[in-house]
Amino acid sequence: MGHVSVAEHRAAVGRLLGDGSTEQVTLDRHAAGRRLAADLVAADDLPRFDNSAMDGYAVCPGPPDPRGYPVVGDVPAGSAPDFALSPGEAARVMTGARLPEGTVAVVPVERTDASPTGPAPLRVTLRGELTAGQHVRLRGEDITAGAVVATAGSAITPALIALGRSAGCTSVTVHVPTRVAVVATGAELAPPEADPGAGGIHESNSDMVAALAEAAGCRVHRVEVCSDEPDDLRRLLDDLDADPEVGLVVTTGGVSAGAYEVVRQVCSPLATFDFVHLAMQPGGPQGLGRYGSTPVVCLPGTPVGAFVAFHVLVRPALDRRHGAPPARPGHAAYVGRTRRARTGRVQFVTSVLHDDGTVSLPDARHLTALAAANCLVEVPEGVDQLIAGDVVVVHPV
Numbered sequence: 001m002g003h004v005s006v007a008e009h010r011a012a013v014g015r016l017l018g019d020g021s022t023e024q025v026t027l028d029r030h031a032a033g034r035r036l037a038a039d040l041v042a043a044d045d046l047p048r049f050d051n052s053a054m055d056g057y058a059v060c061p062g063p064p065d066p067r068g069y070p071v072v073g074d075v076p077a078g079s080a081p082d083f084a085l086s087p088g089e090a091a092r093v094m095t096g097a098r099l100p101e102g103t104v105a106v107v108p109v110e111r112t113d114a115s116p117t118g119p120a121p122l123r124v125t126l127r128g129e130l131t132a133g134q135h136v137r138l139r140g141e142d143i144t145a146g147a148v149v150a151t152a153g154s155a156i157t158p159a160l161i162a163l164g165r166s167a168g169c170t171s172v173t174v175h176v177p178t179r180v181a182v183v184a185t186g187a188e189l190a191p192p193e194a195d196p197g198a199g200g201i202h203e204s205n206s207d208m209v210a211a212l213a214e215a216a217g218c219r220v221h222r223v224e225v226c227s228d229e230p231d232d233l234r235r236l237l238d239d240l241d242a243d244p245e246v247g248l249v250v251t252t253g254g255v256s257a258g259a260y261e262v263v264r265q266v267c268s269p270l271a272t273f274d275f276v277h278l279a280m281q282p283g284g285p286q287g288l289g290r291y292g293s294t295p296v297v298c299l300p301g302t303p304v305g306a307f308v309a310f311h312v313l314v315r316p317a318l319d320r321r322h323g324a325p326p327a328r329p330g331h332a333a334y335v336g337r338t339r340r341a342r343t344g345r346v347q348f349v350t351s352v353l354h355d356d357g358t359v360s361l362p363d364a365r366h367l368t369a370l371a372a373a374n375c376l377v378e379v380p381e382g383v384d385q386l387i388a389g390d391v392v393v394v395h396p397v
């Protein structure tokens, strides 16, 4: 076991995972959450043509006429008028309808003497002032063909799907999600439906890590629980290495100093692996390497340690692969209540950041504190006490 810093190990995970790749996919709901790997460019003007923002009458003002405007056409949405308005003429138009040439303004039906339903009248009288351009949506006023709809790195949100599709875009170039297998190891682990027996526990890491990976934009293809038997783990890793749907394996457990550390027993003899104990708590014991050609990141077994290690060490590499901007280096908050801290290693404490900018740190590293947490407070190595009002760095989780 070597001794490396958190930053060094984070960089090593980044090198192991590499840059990722890109692909072209349909711009539809399935692309939501992915990030653009290239600028998205409008294929069409938005709106595609001048159109009405109201159900009413398109008018081209002319000399005052006490009988009102002659209605020379009727344009429902979806049709293209084959006539133009001359001064003193009007046409009935519906919301979204393409406006006839010559339109100066649209008057909502409520401001006319016409019935909102039934056939278009022969003449219409308007009430109130008329301003040029009122209720007219101009071609390309939202975005024009060839303009950048969203820049590379943008997340595909529901609103961006609406904008891109409205601008005629049908496909997007995006980062390919990392295809992940999660392997929880330990002889004591009982699956959800099983009785853990006298010495067993309810297994929880596998789906926690899988959910963390999916929240980071990965596709999780396999979720496995493995015994402490080296042969079982070898067989499973061989199988995962051969599986084209697996591009990264994340293991939990079996990396510390005990007698049955299956991950370390199987992987540390391989020249492609490195096991270290980071000066970090929780999540100190770590491993990484390649099994066959498959990158493997080995997290510690304690659920809080695995969670923190995923956030601090693995998430940044996944963000880079998936085109997400690097996380901010953390932001400042104030310690709410004085408490002691352990020195000798950097701590990431699962904590609650409140609206008033103060942060509550729990007394114990329990899962209840993890589940309540909305941030990790980074307590530097040399700090043995946090005093109420001290500034600390927090990382949202």
Ligand SMILES: Nc1nc2c(c(=O)[nH]1)N[C@H]1C(S)=C(S)[C@@H](COP(=O)(O)OP(=O)(O)OC[C@H]3O[C@@H](n4cnc5c(N)ncnc54)[C@H](O)[C@@H]3O)O[C@H]1N2
Residues within 6 Å of the ligand: 184, 185, 186, 188, 189, 201, 202, 203, 204, 205, 206, 252, 253, 254, 255, 256, 257, 258, 261, 282, 283, 284, 285, 299, 300, 301, 302, 303, 305
């Ligand atoms: N003599 C030493 N003992 C330990 C050291 C050390 O340096 N010297 N490090 C401690 C630290 S820190 C950690 S973290 C753990 C890491 O141990 P492992 O990664 O080998 O994990 P396990 O021993 O398999 O399990 C630890 C703990 O977590 C529970 N666990 C494991 N997997 C799951 C799971 N899938 N779901 C729920 N809970 C799980 C397991 O039952 C243990 O209680 O080592 C310390 N020991």
Ligand code: MOO
Residues within 6 Å of the ligand: 280, 281, 282, 283, 284, 285, 300, 302, 304, 305, 306
């Ligand atoms: O590094 Mo361990 O996760 O402190 O318990």
